[in-house]
Amino acid sequence: MSELLLINLSELEPGTPAFLESITAVAARVSAGEIAIAPIESSYIFLCDAFNRDAVIKLHQLRGDAPGTACQVLVASTSTLPGIAQQLPDSMRILAEEFWPGLLTLMVRPNSSLNWDLGDGGVLDTFAVRVPNQVFLQELIAKVGPVAIASASMSGQPPSLSLSQTSALPTELSIYIDGGDFQSAALSTVVAENAPGYVHCTRIGAISLEELRKVLPTIGASN
Numbered sequence: 001m002s003e004l005l006l007i008n009l010s011e012l013e014p015g016t017p018a019f020l021e022s023i024t025a026v027a028a029r030v031s032a033g034e035i036a037i038a039p040i041e042s043s044y045i046f047l048c049d050a051f052n053r054d055a056v057i058k059l060h061q062l063r064g065d066a067p068g069t070a071c072q073v074l075v076a077s078t079s080t081l082p083g084i085a086q087q088l089p090d091s092m093r094i095l096a097e098e099f100w101p102g103l104l105t106l107m108v109r110p111n112s113s114l115n116w117d118l119g120d121g122g123v124l125d126t127f128a129v130r131v132p133n134q135v136f137l138q139e140l141i142a143k144v145g146p147v148a149i150a151s152a153s154m155s156g157q158p159p160s161l162s163l164s165q166t167s168a169l170p171t172e173l174s175i176y177i178d179g180g181d182f183q184s185a186a187l188s189t190v191v192a193e194n195a196p197g198y199v200h201c202t203r204i205g206a207i208s209l210e211e212l213r214k215v216l217p218t219i220g221a222s223n
Contacts, residue, residue: 002034002174009039009179014135023136027143029175035059037152037166038140039179040132041103043159044152044166047074047137049144051116056148060119062168065155070120071148072105072128076141084129084146086111091199091216095191098215100131101138103206107192118148130188136177159184191219 012019033055035048048055078096085108107126151159152166160166161182190203200220212219
């Protein structure tokens with residue numbers, strides 16, 4: 001087990017040397033295969049390098065996930081999408097440009113050249129991706145590359161709203177990023193392609209269908 005690395009975001013100002021040093025320290029260890037607990041918009045997540053299969057396996061073990069469960073993916077910006085997704089509809093790109101960073105998740109087809117396994121054994125023909133609205137994570141991902149994530153709680157349990165609620169033990173992980181305590185909030189809105197070039201909303205969350213239709217009037221909804 002590596003030496004404990006505990007970062008308190010309330011003590012760091014974005015752009016300062018201490019902030020950048022913290023990002024560099026976490027990025028180095030995540031790139032080396034470690035898993036971190038970090039805050040996202042309103043809860044805590046486990047995250048690891050999306051291309052490190054051993055780290056992804058351990059992440060799923062920490063949560064007690066069923067076999068075949070796939071992690072979500074976070075990227076630093078929309079510019080990463082062409083490298084990891086194929087046959088991306090213009091409608092998806094338009095939505096990403098409007099609502100990223102933020103609580104919009106896109107279900108996209110993985111690029112055939114990708115050498116990763118998000119936990120599904122490469123069986124699933126789509127994966128979930130978005131850009132988080134959290135500065136520390138954005139800059140961390142810009143250094144590491146795409147990261148695989150899942151809620152830092154046991155499978156099937158509510159999101160972890162504080163570090164004390166996370167399912168991992170200190171003996172299992174050594175990177176903790178403290179963003180304070182959160183209140184329950186809406187999940188991300190999920191959009192998928194259900195026909196060539198046509199997308200629909202499969203889960204309405206923090207972003208309403210009305211907001212989506214202001215940008216993409218043709219979008220449908222399945223709930």
